[in-house]
Amino acid sequence: MGFSQDNLKGFVLALLSSAFIGASFIIKKKGLRRAAAAAGVRAGVGGYSYLLEPLWWLGMITMIIGEVANFVAYAFAPAVLVTPLGALSIIVSAILAQFILKEKLHKLGILGCVMCIAGSIIIVIHAPQERPISSVQEIWSMATQPAFLLYVGSVIALVFILIFYFAPQCGHTNVLVFTGICSLMGSLSVMSVKALGTSLKLTFEGKNQLIYPETWSFMFVVATCVITQMNYLNKALDTFNTAIVSPIYYVMFTTLTIFASVIMFKDWDNQDAGSIISGMCGFVVVLSGTILLHVTKDLERSSSFRENYMPLSPSLSTRLCGGNGDFLKHDEEDEPYSEEACSRQQELYS
Template sequence: MLILAVIVGELANFVAYMFAPAVLVTPLGALSIIVSAVLAHFFLKEKLQKMGILGCGLCIVGSTLIVLHAPGESSLTSVEEIWEFATQLAFLLYLASAIAIVLVLLLYCEPRYGQTNIMVYIGICSIIGSLTVMSVKAVGIAIKLTIEGSSQATSFQTWVFVMVAITCIITQLNYLNKALDTFNTRVVSPIYYALFTSLTIFASAIMFKDWSGQSASSIVSVLCGFIVVLSGTLMLHSTREKDPASVTGWALMQHLADLATEGRNS
């Protein structure tokens, strides 16, 4: 049941990219940190300190700012339109730069500094992660259009986006796991969140032109909201008594499952 809940959560995140711009969906991922902290407080008896509570409050305030001032989703009628966005010169330059940097990190930096410099693994999974979000969003929009009656399954662009999404997801998770295995999760999580979210916002602004037609005040408000969320995230991780790896993901799921089993046996 708990595994099903995690799967449903990821599917909901995927659906969110169908209807909202990445500049809105991605920063709101910080809300999962609040949920994790609250669950750890009640189920694992990890004390949520005053500064941790303040961090949760900052995440909520920052998320509210982002929601209130985020740009609307542009109306797309086919996957070919998304392909035009993906093949525009500005995004091709971003794509080429991203691939070049990843190759340097993989071929030169990882063998030499991978075990000592945290930015090597985080840089790889953050850059690839920004491409993951772009491709996942394209696939999500293609699915939405297909459900609405305009089938996109016959377009080769749809399957290109699917293959890119699968490749990026596998690569991103691989190097994120390496970062978590090599360095303290308390350090990895906020750095990864900050870099991944920043690159995703930047990539989405280039590819989907999220800021087109937006006033300067709205853009500044969203960026300020992201900074507030980031501050809250850093505060939460810095005040936790235990390594977050022990209170999130499978560890937390296993603990809840054990509690459920004990309840059935009693």
């Protein structure tokens, strides 16, 4: 099956998005370091001096450009193609960190980069053609078909169960609760973003879609889903190790998004079984490479921790996790350990 012009545009925009977003993390981190060196207070312990650092703002602008490119990519190419390519931003970030931040990239991490690139190539080669859409009302009919309404209802029900039942009980001990909420909402946000992006593309082509209430309905859904998604992603990142949250979130979010897109936009209807299986294999390779990148990043961090620092005292070492250097919650009967002291230790060992 040939690679259509719309798929090519979406592919290029997805690549640009990954490049800008990956670079933005490095630029912002460089800005945070410069601001901390100037003010003496890191952002991780409550400092806000980075708001006066031009380099940090350059990183923010770079990220915004990347997100806009990603938004537009969904208007041209199917989510089955665009979403998995988001993993390439991790490669850009890892490579730039090696040269700019002098953060060593583990040999297995290099293998993870190669796997992400190889898997992305497979996905691109076997990506389905974007279905031509003539109006936002046509998208609305797709969003209100029984199969997708069943998916939406299931997602909303699961989100409510996770928020009101599981989150209070085990949200801070089980990483799947918060990441599950933002992954489920993320799949709906991508479908709404694609619908809104397509509406805006048609509007710019001269077919005004802003006069239809469906366009504004999709905009409302985008805002609601993104706010909820970001809220619980921040909770997950604040509670658990990033090296654990990131790959789990990527796997769940990407899988659910592809599943939702297949139901709503019928991405696989015109593909043969071989192309579908090949695309899924490419997706699995990308997932494996992403997980490998994050795991080796954590191993490198813990290895550096063990080589450069000795335990200060038996009581302190019991509060440190030997595997990843994270602080463990201590029991109430343990001797008091202030938040300020914990922050100082985190700054020392990070």
